[in-house]
Amino acid sequence: MNTHNLMLIDPHIHMTSRTTDDYERMQKAGIVAIIEPAFWLGQPRTEAGSFKDYFSSLVGWERFRASQFGIKHYCTIGLNSKEANNEALAEQVMELLPLFVCKEGVVGVGEIGYDDQTPTEDKYFRAQLELAKEVNMPVQVHTPHRDKKAGTIKSMEVCLEHGIAPDMVVIDHNNEETVKDVLDRGFWAAFTIYPNSKMGNERMVEIVKQYGSERIIVNSSADWGVSDPLSVPKTASLMLERGISIEDVRKVCYQNALDSFGKSGQMHESDWLKGTQVDQREKFSDNSVLRGGQTPVVGEVKATDSLDSNIVR
Amino acid sequence: MYQADIYATKTFLMEVLERTTTPEGIKWLVQKMKLVEDENAKPKELYLAFSAASRFIGKAPLQLTPHDAEMADIIRPGFDPSRWTAAQAARTLLILSMPYQDGEAFRQQLETLFNTADMGELVALYAGLPLLPHPELFRERAAEGFRTNMGDVFEAVALDNPYPADYMHEDAWNNMVLKTLFVGKPVFRIYGIEKRRNAKLARILSDYAHERWAAGRPVSPELWRPVGPFIDEAILKDIKKLFAQPSELEQEAAALACAQSSNQQAKELLSAHPQLKSRVENGEITWRLIGDKNLQLS
Ligand SMILES: [Zn+2]
Numbered sequence: 001m002n003t004h005n006l007m008l009i010d011p012h013i014h015m016t017s018r019t020t021d022d023y024e025r026m027q028k029a030g031i032v033a034i035i036e037p038a039f040w041l042g043q044p045r046t047e048a049g050s051f052k053d054y055f056s057s058l059v060g061w062e063r064f065r066a067s068q069f070g071i072k073h074y075c076t077i078g079l080n081s082k083e084a085n086n087e088a089l090a091e092q093v094m095e096l097l098p099l100f101v102c103k104e105g106v107v108g109v110g111e112i113g114y115d116d117q118t119p120t121e122d123k124y125f126r127a128q129l130e131l132a133k134e135v136n137m138p139v140q141v142h143t144p145h146r147d148k149k150a151g152t153i154k155s156m157e158v159c160l161e162h163g164i165a166p167d168m169v170v171i172d173h174n175n176e177e178t179v180k181d182v183l184d185r186g187f188w189a190a191f192t193i194y195p196n197s198k199m200g201n202e203r204m205v206e207i208v209k210q211y212g213s214e215r216i217i218v219n220s221s222a223d224w225g226v227s228d229p230l231s232v233p234k235t236a237s238l239m240l241e242r243g244i245s246i247e248d249v250r251k252v253c254y255q256n257a258l259d260s261f262g263k264s265g266q267m268h269e270s271d272w273l274k275g276t277q278v279d280q281r282e283k284f285s286d287n288s289v290l291r292g293g294q295t296p297v298v299g300e301v302k303a304t305d306s307l308d309s310n311i312v313r
Numbered sequence: 314m315y316q317a318d319i320y321a322t323k324t325f326l327m328e329v330l331e332r333t334t335t336p337e338g339i340k341w342l343v344q345k346m347k348l349v350e351d352e353n354a355k356p357k358e359l360y361l362a363f364s365a366a367s368r369f370i371g372k373a374p375l376q377l378t379p380h381d382a383e384m385a386d387i388i389r390p391g392f393d394p395s396r397w398t399a400a401q402a403a404r405t406l407l408i409l410s411m412p413y414q415d416g417e418a419f420r421q422q423l424e425t426l427f428n429t430a431d432m433g434e435l436v437a438l439y440a441g442l443p444l445l446p447h448p449e450l451f452r453e454r455a456a457e458g459f460r461t462n463m464g465d466v467f468e469a470v471a472l473d474n475p476y477p478a479d480y481m482h483e484d485a486w487n488n489m490v491l492k493t494l495f496v497g498k499p500v501f502r503i504y505g506i507e508k509r510r511n512a513k514l515a516r517i518l519s520d521y522a523h524e525r526w527a528a529g530r531p532v533s534p535e536l537w538r539p540v541g542p543f544i545d546e547a548i549l550k551d552i553k554k555l556f557a558q559p560s561e562l563e564q565e566a567a568a569l570a571c572a573q574s575s576n577q578q579a580k581e582l583l584s585a586h587p588q589l590k591s592r593v594e595n596g597e598i599t600w601r602l603i604g605d606k607n608l609q610l611s
Binding site: 052053055056059060061063064096098099100101102103104105135265266 | 356357361367368426429433
């Protein structure tokens with residue numbers, strides 16, 4: 001893998017389900033910042049308190065953990081579409097959101113949208129769009145796996161109906177079938193390079209060749225499933241290998257994520273340009289992330305360029 | 314019910330903040346404080362303002378004059394905002410603006426903020442404990458703060474903060490002192506470390522020193538600070554060992570501990586080290602100096 005030492009951002013990754021090894025590899029591969037959208041945990045939560053603790057771990061412990069590996073951690077906060085279907089719970093979660101949306105490093109309301117496209121999902125999608133509008137925050141939209149194209153178009157129409165500008169909305173998990181509709185309407189189009197189920201990165205290369213780099217964003221959505229936290233660096237590397245200009249790669253793997261989520265006022269290049277000084281010695285107590293026998297990392301962490309195969313299928 | 318006059322505290326913080334942040338920031342804050350003061354305010358008003366404070370007020374260190382440090386200590390003995398940021402002061406002002414007549418309702422609001430806070434907010438909340446009304450309602454919360462693994466948050470509750478010394482029960486206090494040593498933070502920044510020393514703590518600290526020695530790890534000379542007055546047969550052996558350490562700081566700690574003991578054998582032990590003894594008597598060896606030097610070494 002060779003990313004020509006580009007700085008990279010993964011604007012959609014669920015780090016709470018990943019290990020510190022992943023943070024280390026991501027940092028070495030050039031990732032300087034990530035955005036962790038609030039999502040479901042693989043099985044439904046049954047208490048509002050579980051949401052509260054999850055949201056606070058996104059702005060608290062997880063952010064601290066990332067900082068120990070030289071990565072800036074941001075997040076988006078929202079009620080995901082799957083769990084929005086539990087109406088009694090959804091009401092309580094909506095009450096929690098104002099506690100979190102204005103926190104430092106929260107760069108949007110997300111990931112929200114449709115899963116089965118039920119009326120209840122629609123209700124809470126709309127309620128959260130209103131909240132995003134009230135606090136002037138970007139929106140990160142999860143598009144459905146089933147009936148994808150119609151669901152994607154509907155998501156955008158509902159955003160417009162609520163008076164939200166297309167450049168404040170990142171439509172996620174696009175594919176060849178949806179990309180044109182999204183770009184034509186002026187929304188940001190994000191693509192998830194996720195083994196087997198979503199996009200492979202060879203397809204991603206073709207999309208950038210066809211549509212260019214304007215408003216296109218690459219992410220990994222790595223989570224508790226079979227997924228790859230290095231999807232962004234691998235895709236950047238493959239794009240360069242296959243003749244896409246470094247400027248275009250920089251846009252889809254870095255700049256567009258910064259420009260879209262930067263509209264929150266909570267994400268600035270200077271946050272990581274200041275140099276990623278890591279001092280695990282100072283911040284860690286003996287019973288923290290480092291366990292006995294591990295040697296703390298001290299000083300500036302440098303990206304290296306030597307990781308294996310860059311194709312994700 | 315009060316640790317500090319709320320009106321005086323707010324006036325003081327606002328004055329310092331005016332020097333530290335922009336006029337627009339102050340305008341925003343004053344407006345939010347008014348909203349929060351209202352008995353019928355929706356909780357949402359507090360939540361949004363509390364978290365957005367860093368955006369509008371910034372995170373610059375507070376601009377404090379030497380006079381401010383004196384004032385802080387008059388308003389609340391031990392209150393030390395020298396490491397506070399602007400956002401932290403603003404968040405404290407928002408909290409001190411909340412209705413507090415109903416102590417339990419006040420505590421619950423605070424708990425909600427604690428339970429959903431990010432690191433910067435946790436620092437503000439814990440460092441603000443010595444200024445809150447109904448201080449007796451926050452013991453459990455402070456003890457929770459001692460359990461954190463986030464260094465800055467631990468410092469906010471345990472160091473330069475007079476709340477623990479004034480309100481924590483002995484076991485929780487002892488845990489806090491032990492954890493401070495365990496995570497390698499300076500003991501001299503614990504407010505009231507002398508006032509709250511006790512026999513059980515001395516025993517716990519001695520055990521901890523044994524554990525470190527057994528593992529071949531260094532023992533902070535500050536560990537012995539609360540131990541002196543409780544030197545007995547068992548601890549006397551530790552002190553003897555300490556005098557024999559190659560580190561000068563440890564020998565100095567041994568001498569100071571003996572000087573603070575009424576144990577006859579401890580006194581004799583100190584007399585056996587006349588040079589150290591005279592330096593202690595001349596005030597050349599103090600716990601504060603040992604703490605400072607130890608911090609430079611680590
Ligand atoms: Zn996701």
